[in-house]
Amino acid sequence: MRRLSNPAVTVTLILLVGTGIGVFAPTLLPTIPKVQAANVTIVLSGCVFACPNVGWNGTTSSPNPTITVTRDDMISLKLSSGDTISHRFLIDVDGDGGQYQDDCPAVDPCSSLFATTPTTYIFQVTLTPGTYTYYCALHPLQMVGKFIVNPDLSVGGTTRPANKVGLLVASAGPALAILGAIGATVLYLRRSTSRKATPQEQEHV
Numbered sequence: 001m002r003r004l005s006n007p008a009v010t011v012t013l014i015l016l017v018g019t020g021i022g023v024f025a026p027t028l029l030p031t032i033p034k035v036q037a038a039n040v041t042i043v044l045s046g047c048v049f050a051c052p053n054v055g056w057n058g059t060t061s062s063p064n065p066t067i068t069v070t071r072d073d074m075i076s077l078k079l080s081s082g083d084t085i086s087h088r089f090l091i092d093v094d095g096d097g098g099q100y101q102d103d104c105p106a107v108d109p110c111s112s113l114f115a116t117t118p119t120t121y122i123f124q125v126t127l128t129p130g131t132y133t134y135y136c137a138l139h140p141l142q143m144v145g146k147f148i149v150n151p152d153l154s155v156g157g158t159t160r161p162a163n164k165v166g167l168l169v170a171s172a173g174p175a176l177a178i179l180g181a182i183g184a185t186v187l188y189l190r191r192s193t194s195r196k197a198t199p200q201e202q203e204h205v
């Protein structure tokens, strides 16, 4: 079999193969879904007196859980008292401690006081992404945990489709067309080069 020595043919093949890789690559690479704000329900029970553990969710084996949300999430915080005494949820945004409520809720998002009657505190996370501390304003030493705000990368944009099968189908048409063009080009070149033997080669026949 003769070798393809024409530079133009080589360049054409490289361009075609490169185009094919360009079409396939977005499909083969993993898609990283963007984070999107959502409605989030969080349940916390305050307990510092005669409970299994002391703290938020002291009625469970894992008190003071780390709460992780996304900026712009709409939080529905269901609050109850596990020991019937009063509690108050507060996120310490300005870092002055959980017991100071004079800037609540303008600076530090906070719930109303609750005791025997549960309450639901609804608020949107507009805080700068970062790690904050949440407290019970009445028991800041015992009822304290981390409140982490992650950035919302979907702000101002649209989320990417996570349907990889759909992406594959969408890319398959153009990719197959390019592969077909590559195959047809190779066949054509093989035929044309086998027909056009050089005078030197003809002498050797």
Ligand SMILES: [Cu+2]
Pocket: 046, 048, 086, 087, 088, 136, 137, 138, 139, 143
């Ligand atoms: Cu409390």
